[in-house]
Amino acid sequence: MDLNLAGLNAVVTGGSRGIGREIGRQLAGEGCNVATFGRGETAVREAVAEYESLGVRAYGATLQGRDGDAVRAWTRAAAETLGGIDLVFANLSAGGGTGSPGYWRRNFEIDMMSAVRTVEEAMPFLERSRAPSILVMGSMASAETFVGPMAYNGIKAALTIWAQQLAQQLAPKGIRVNVVSPGPTLYEGSNWEMIRIARSRIFASAERRHPLKRMARPDEIARTAVFLASPAASWCQGANLLVDGGYSKRVPF
Amino acid sequence: MTIQRVTGQDFTKTPIDKAPTPDLGYEMIPKERYISADYMRKEWDRLWTKVWLLGCREDDIPEPGDYHVTSIGPEEILIARQADGSVRAFYNVCLHRGNRIMVGQGHAESFKCRYHHWDYNVDGTFRDIPDRETFPQGAPPCSGLSEVRCDTWNSFVFFSLNPDVEPLLDYLDPLPAHLDPYHFDRMVKIMDVTVEWDCNWKTSVDAFNESYHVQGIHPELLYFLDDYDIQIDCYDRHSRYLVPFVTLSKRVRETTELPHLIKHAMQEAEMDPADFDGQAREVRRALQQWKREHGPRLGLDYSDLNDDQLTDDYHYLIFPNLTLNTHADDLMLFRQRPHPTDPDKMYFDMYLFRLLKAGEERPDPPRNATYKHGEISLGLVVDQDAYNLPGVQRGMHSNGLPGLWIGDQELRIRHFHKVLADYVGE
The missing domain is CATH 3.90.380.10 (Naphthalene 1,2-dioxygenase Alpha Subunit; Chain A, domain 1)
Known part of the structure; x- marks a missing residue:
């Protein structure tokens, strides 16, 4: 099966590590040019160098996801550098947090609005693309109570609903919109890595709740996301694909 | 970084x-x-028995007559706030037959041994020896409780069992x-x-x-x-x-x-x-x-x-x-x-x-x-x-x-x- 990604241009928000970094790696491996941003200058530089080493054009910037102007400027710069935008991966997240109403503003600006702003800026390019597609990173935690009452879960649900509505609105233009909802994912620099080291009992109990007794690797999420966004998934529109290794138990009839 | x-x-x-x-x-x-x-x-x-050791905090014993008993190895030390605001420290033993005098911390008008009620002033001097006439040899030749070196620094009270110890600030x-x-x-x-x-x-x-x-x-x-x-x-x-x-x-x-x-x-x-x-x-x-x-x-x-x-x-x-x-x-x-x-x-x-x-x-x-x-x-x-x-x-x-x-x-x-x-x- 050919994903038909070669020669396309993708923007990935939040790609300095984890799932976003792996999405970029998979895309580059398929011959797709990649632009990304993150907070860590070194990590962004390393990501760009790696993607370029795989023979594609790559562009990276260091910025804060809360900075709306910076996100918009990055999207435009990415389009200019790569020569257009075919794929948008709205991947950035601030993660969870409790104990302050500030987390609602934080997840709204960083998770939700970075996606909205990137899609808005990318839209003129998507409309001209031969294979336009938007992939929104949701979460298993938007469909199942997880950790505790906090903004992260609710904002992930908002992202998912927004994506489904976008899918209906943009379908006539040939733009596909889909969601991947990963379960707990362990990678270098993930919150779960911190929990594994700093609070090993909590980690062990979270791992035991998985039928496969382990958490996802980022490549397992990224490959699914890249497939859903690729022309190979041409008939997927408004899908919300749960990729959690069987962690959640609900049967969505 | x-x-x-x-x-x-x-x-x-x-x-x-x-x-x-x-x-x-x-x-x-x-x-x-x-x-x-x-x-x-x-x-x-x-x-x-040679160095300076922490006894307590100054605010453990803010008022004259406040005392605090601490211990080091086999010894107990009685630290007491004096009428003039200074702090003094004593071995917490009665000069009669060695009973422990005070326990824990608190406030006292005098330090009275519970065994035979030998009584000491807050400054350690003898206050009362019951039936003193039955000690023809008199009271012990010291003036009262055996004193140890004591000084304060930055809200803490230190003591030393070494009479010849250098000044606290020099030690610190x-x-x-x-x-x-x-x-x-x-x-x-x-x-x-x-x-x-x-x-x-x-x-x-x-x-x-x-x-x-x-x-x-x-x-x-x-x-x-x-x-x-x-x-x-x-x-x-x-x-x-x-x-x-x-x-x-x-x-x-x-x-x-x-x-x-x-x-x-x-x-x-x-x-x-x-x-x-x-x-x-x-x-x-x-x-x-x-x-x-x-x-x-x-x-x-x-x-x-x-x-x-x-x-x-x-x-x-x-x-x-x-x-x-x-x-x-x-x-x-x-x-x-x-x-x-x-x-x-x-x-x-x-x-x-x-x-x-x-x-x-x-x-x-x-x-x-x-x-x-x-x-x-x-x-x-x-x-x-x-x-x-x-x-x-x-x-x-x-x-x-x-x-x-x-x-x-x-x-x-x-x-x-x-x-x-x-x-x-x-």
Whole structure:
């Protein structure tokens, strides 16, 4: 099966590590040019160098996801550098947090609005693309109570609903919109890595709740996301694909 | 990202210069020092009866007649506030037949032995000997209770069983210049707990004199402090290291979310972690600046402290047995005392002091409570140490252990043993 990604241009928000970094790696491996941003200058530089080493054009910037102007400027710069935008991966997240109403503003600006702003800026390019597609990173935690009452879960649900509505609105233009909802994912620099080291009992109990007794690797999420966004998934529109290794138990009839 | 530190150009009252690293070699430390009853006796004769030792806080005995009984090895010491405001200390034994006179702490008009009611004034002089006519030889030829040397520094009361001991400030040198800027008198005691641990007192001192074990038994601290890139300074008797807090160890990677201990440190200063968009290693400087800016509004006076002191652990050992985790807002003080007879046991005294806000009413300090190991939590980190130390002590007795193999990260242990040997000998 050919994903038909070669020669396309993708923007990935939040790609300095984890799932976003792996999405970029998979895309580059398929011959797709990649632009990304993150907070860590070194990590962004390393990501760009790696993607370029795989023979594609790559562009990276260091910025804060809360900075709306910076996100918009990055999207435009990415389009200019790569020569257009075919794929948008709205991947950035601030993660969870409790104990302050500030987390609602934080997840709204960083998770939700970075996606909205990137899609808005990318839209003129998507409309001209031969294979336009938007992939929104949701979460298993938007469909199942997880950790505790906090903004992260609710904002992930908002992202998912927004994506489904976008899918209906943009379908006539040939733009596909889909969601991947990963379960707990362990990678270098993930919150779960911190929990594994700093609070090993909590980690062990979270791992035991998985039928496969382990958490996802980022490549397992990224490959699914890249497939859903690729022309190979041409008939997927408004899908919300749960990729959690069987962690959640609900049967969505 | 290397840790940024205050430099000679920045404001500081506490000296920050790196002391020359002493050349103490790489010989094994004899394990017998930790397990031998003979060495323990030598420690009593040559160390505990020679040095200055912490007795109590000045605010444990604020009013004339207030007293506090503390112990060191086989001795008990009665510390009492005098009518003139000064503090004096005495062996807590009646000159009649040696009964213990006072217990714990409290207030008294006089110190009366409960056995035969020999009575002493707060200044230690004889007040009353019942049926004195039945002592044809008269009262003991001394004037009253046997006095020991006593002095105060920075809100703490010290005593010494050595009549010829040097002045307290000379003994503490150079630490008063380091620690006076913290103004411990502005802090209030909020915890006073003693726990009997199944290890030698030095096994405990060692545990707090190196950060090498953080990666071993305190993994949660890797997401709160730099356990590797720390400044170690050894002075004549005492030593310190400066541990950057509110950052990440080089052993772990940045994460998306701020670690919970870093969030907690921010929240303590009323800085909202949800509003901070930088990386975890950037919080330390930001929190320093925040506390500098907002401290006055919160009623917290940091004006004598440098920027690093607003976040970091300036960690001191006052030889032989006081460990001070010194922070801008609190002091975590450990006093490690030997058991009277058993080298495999000790008393771990843990005190917590918190900086009072301007205008905040000073609460009464808690009274000391004593427990056996495992009866009370001392907080996650000290619990981790407490759980570990009996195993270390047991291993010292093993034929499989020739001695202690000490590395550069444990320089303070080696320095401590050099000073110890200067007092006690090999």
